[in-house]
Amino acid sequence: MASLHQRSIVVDGLVISNFTRPVFEDMRAGGLTAANCTCSIWEGFEPTMRNVARWLRFFDENSDILTQVHDTSDILKAKEDGKVGIILGWQNTSGYGDVIDYVPLFAKLGVRVAQLTYNTANLVGSGCYESVDRGLTDYGHDLIAAMNASGVLVDLSHVARDTARDAIFASKKPVAYTHCAPAGLKNHPRNKSDEELKLIASKEGFVGVTMFPAFLARGKESTVDDYIEAVEYTIKLVGEERVGLGTDLTQDQPPAFFDWINRDKGDGRKLVDFGEALELGGYCRSSEFPNITAAMERRGWSEERIQRVLGKNWVQFLRDVWGA
Numbered sequence: 001m002a003s004l005h006q007r008s009i010v011v012d013g014l015v016i017s018n019f020t021r022p023v024f025e026d027m028r029a030g031g032l033t034a035a036n037c038t039c040s041i042w043e044g045f046e047p048t049m050r051n052v053a054r055w056l057r058f059f060d061e062n063s064d065i066l067t068q069v070h071d072t073s074d075i076l077k078a079k080e081d082g083k084v085g086i087i088l089g090w091q092n093t094s095g096y097g098d099v100i101d102y103v104p105l106f107a108k109l110g111v112r113v114a115q116l117t118y119n120t121a122n123l124v125g126s127g128c129y130e131s132v133d134r135g136l137t138d139y140g141h142d143l144i145a146a147m148n149a150s151g152v153l154v155d156l157s158h159v160a161r162d163t164a165r166d167a168i169f170a171s172k173k174p175v176a177y178t179h180c181a182p183a184g185l186k187n188h189p190r191n192k193s194d195e196e197l198k199l200i201a202s203k204e205g206f207v208g209v210t211m212f213p214a215f216l217a218r219g220k221e222s223t224v225d226d227y228i229e230a231v232e233y234t235i236k237l238v239g240e241e242r243v244g245l246g247t248d249l250t251q252d253q254p255p256a257f258f259d260w261i262n263r264d265k266g267d268g269r270k271l272v273d274f275g276e277a278l279e280l281g282g283y284c285r286s287s288e289f290p291n292i293t294a295a296m297e298r299r300g301w302s303e304e305r306i307q308r309v310l311g312k313n314w315v316q317f318l319r320d321v322w323g324a
Contacts, residue, residue, distance in 0.1 A: 005293040005304060009033045009079050009311035013208030013246030014089070014157070014179035015174035015286070016126075018253045021062060023286070024318050026251065027084045028065050030289030034075045034247075034309055036113050036178060040095045042266035045102065048095035051181035052109050054090055068110050071324040075140065089113030089178075093124050093143060100146045107150040112322060113178065114147060115155035116140065116167060118272055120264045128189050129271045130237030148172045151322045157210075161196060168203050173321050176206040179246030181215035182233050188215050189272070194237055201238035206317045208246025209234050209284060214274040223281035224295040231309060232299065240305055244314040245292070250278060251285055 012035040017023050019037065027035065039055055040048040059068050067078050069085040078085035086111045096102045096114075117127040124140035126133040136144075136211075139190045144167060149155055154175040156164040168175055177200060183191035197207055216222040216230055235243050250257070258278070260266050282291045296306045 003076075003290070004297070005031055005294075005310075008293070008307045009075065009315060011075065011244060011311035011314035012036065012249070012286075012289075013176070013244055014038065014210070014248050015251075015316060016091070016253070017249055017251035017286070018257070019058065020252070023251055024058075024062050024065055024084060026285050026287040028082070031286070032084050032286060032289060033079045034069055034087060034314075036087045036089040038091050039088050039111075040090040040259060041092050041118055041226040042094060044094055045097050045099070048090070048106075052088065052106070052111065054101060055086070056109075057085060059086070070110055070112070071322050072319045073324065075315055075318075083270045087112055089115075089153075089155070090120065091115045091155075092118035094118075094122060096143065098123055098139065100142060103143070103146040103152060107152050111152065112318075113155055114152040115157055115159070115178070117159050117163065119158050125166070126156055126160040127163075128160050130160055133160035133162045135162045136170060140167070141170050144170050145172075153178075153318070153321045155256045157208075158190065158202070159236065161193075164196065165199065168200055174204040174206065174317065175200065176208065177246075178206075178319070179206040179210040179212075179248045180207065181210050181212070181230050182237070184237075185217040185230055185233055186215060186219075191215055197234060197237050201242045204320070206244065206313070207234055207238060207243055208244045208314075210246050210248040211280045212248045213277050213280055216280075220277035221281075224283050224291050225298065227280060227283070227292070228295040228299050231296075235309075236303075240308055240318075241313055244309055244311070244317075247283070249283075249286060 015035045016038040038052040069087045119127040119129045125136045211227040214220045
């Protein structure tokens with residue numbers, strides 16, 4: 001009989017690994033059904049388009065183990081076929097620049113998730129490391145309307161508090177923190193307060209909990225069990241049906257990558273010094289995903305809760321946002 005992990009739909013709300021054939025093989029070995037994979041952060045339109053083109057080549061070259069996700073039926077088909085479904089996502093809206101018509105363009109190419117800001121300010125609003133949070137701009141309101149119309153999920157994980165609050169109320173469709181941790185367990189600028197988590201859930205939004213050690217209570221000492229503690233804390237706040245996983249895994253990324261993402265616009269001021277290990281005890285590669293399920297079982301969770309958090313919740317939420 002297949003294990004609970006093998007039987008389950010497993011969705012990771014954020015992966016930002018150094019994507020190669022071995023990483024894709026690890027994702028399949030770990031039982032991943034689908035993942036939101038970052039293909040733009042600081043890049044503008046042209047380099048982002050190149051990144052998307054690169055992913056289209058990935059799909060062609062790795063069609064035996066990968067499939068692109070455009071709607072939730074593709075996630076279910078990936079599970080049926082034993083492949084990994086890839087959702088193309090951005091961690092910033094710089095790829096759109098100031099051209100609203102780029103939203104449906106990229107949506108047709110498969111970009112179905114876009115975070116409004118990445119850590120600092122842009123045309124849309126403020127990020128969580130910006131010294132002054134000025135809230136959502138008028139252009140930001142227009143961009144969210146275009147994202148709603150094109151079925152693109154609004155992600156608020158790295159967005160500053162007031163800008164995120166504005167976005168929650170501005171969006172006509174539910175929004176998400178695809179990868180965040182609760183500030184109630186560790187006070188950190190990237191973490192979300194109990195109030196913020198409750199607000200997004202009250203508007204039918206979603207919370208993907210990250211395992212990045214710097215954001216967890218025990219920092220570099222954190223293990224998969226500490227991660228599940230953070231997931232359970234979030235469930236108690238917002239309800240079992242509003243929570244999933246968003247690991248923020250950075251498998252095989254070189255040191256230069258972390259310097260790039262941690263500077264404003266990629267080469268500006270240093271934003272934060274984590275001072276922590278980048279890998280969680282018990283989960284350093286996608287192939288180790290069953291360790292997360294095992295930690296849920298050790299916590300005494302029911303099979304229904306485990307399957308919800310592993311992926312069922314994500315599928316239902318994405319269906320509500322994408323319309324299919």
